[in-house]
Amino acid sequence: MFAEYRAKRINTGIKPSTLNREQSYLRAAFNECIRLDHWKKENPLSKLRAFKVQESELSFLNxxxxxxxxxxxxxxxxxxxxxxxxxxxxxxxxxxxxxxxxxxxxxxxxxxxxxxxxxxxxxxxxxxxxxxxxxxxxxxxxxxxxxxxxxxxxxxxxxxxxxxxxxxxxxxxxxxxxxxxxxxxxxxxxxxxxxxxxxxxxxxxxxxxxxxxxxxxxxxxxxxxxxxxx
Incomplete structure (x- = not known):
């Protein structure tokens, strides 16, 4: 379900880095639910790979x-x-x-x-x-x-x-x-x-x-x- 949601979002022009952050937040939420014993199964996002993101130019002032x-x-x-x-x-x-x-x-x-x-x-x-x-x-x-x-x-x-x-x-x-x-x-x-x-x-x-x-x-x-x- 998240993979489908992610695909729709990327098609609307949302940046991969933004979707990677959303994925990490949701994964962390499931991890916390597991820690609190509110979720009994495996983290559903544990095996979903994040998008590869090209590192942006690191500019600075001379x-x-x-x-x-x-x-x-x-x-x-x-x-x-x-x-x-x-x-x-x-x-x-x-x-x-x-x-x-x-x-x-x-x-x-x-x-x-x-x-x-x-x-x-x-x-x-x-x-x-x-x-x-x-x-x-x-x-x-x-x-x-x-x-x-x-x-x-x-x-x-x-x-x-x-x-x-x-x-x-x-x-x-x-x-x-x-x-x-x-x-x-x-x-x-x-x-x-x-x-x-x-x-x-x-x-x-x-x-x-x-x-x-x-x-x-x-x-x-x-x-x-x-x-x-x-």
Missing amino acids: LDQIAILIERLATSKNSHVLMVSRVCLSTGARWGEAEGLRVSQIQNGLIQFVKTKSSKARSVPITADFEKALLNHFEEHGTGERLFATAYSSFREAIKATNLKLSDGQLTHILRHSFASHFMMNGGNILALQKLLGHYSLTMTMRYAHLSPDHLEEARRLNPIALLGR
């Missing part, structure tokens, strides 16, 4: 593009959008994690992110200068415990004004991709990146592994043509 974006954000009427963006670029935080920061989450050169997508708290180090800038921003613009007010629409306006080309479905997430990409290009460790991003699985973080300079250098040195000296 340093010149980041400089252009920061310059534009600095002129925004929204007093928070620049600092929220800097948090994302400095820590790899998701926009919602950065925008919802409270002053108590900034201590001793660390930002602690809580209520994350993976449900696990994580701490990311920042420079002393940036910590001071965040605390100064809180003193001037903070409300209650919160450092920032909503700034999403202002970020969207800045991206539009700079004419930066983003992949489909990306907006604020380009900041997180940019952090991770530059981290790896500058010699960062993939396991450390997994912890910084808060990925539950290393598989998700491995999307950035190909950017490692060690990886690229090995490709130059260890291919058969190079070894033959041709």
Whole structure:
């Protein structure tokens, strides 16, 4: 029944990745019913294969593009959008994690992110200068415990004004991709990146592994043509 439903949905133009998520949600629901002893049979989706999905392009901003974006954000009427963006670029935080920061989450050169997508708290180090800038921003613009007010629409306006080309479905997430990409290009460790991003699985973080300079250098040195000296 689900396979037939899935076939009808794919024919209407629904993306395979969306249907794979629906399948995983329903499979998880059956697994929970089995655990609670409400379902006595085998999980009906356990043997149904998910669609193979071509991995999408992983785009990020180079340093010149980041400089252009920061310059534009600095002129925004929204007093928070620049600092929220800097948090994302400095820590790899998701926009919602950065925008919802409270002053108590900034201590001793660390930002602690809580209520994350993976449900696990994580701490990311920042420079002393940036910590001071965040605390100064809180003193001037903070409300209650919160450092920032909503700034999403202002970020969207800045991206539009700079004419930066983003992949489909990306907006604020380009900041997180940019952090991770530059981290790896500058010699960062993939396991450390997994912890910084808060990925539950290393598989998700491995999307950035190909950017490692060690990886690229090995490709130059260890291919058969190079070894033959041709």
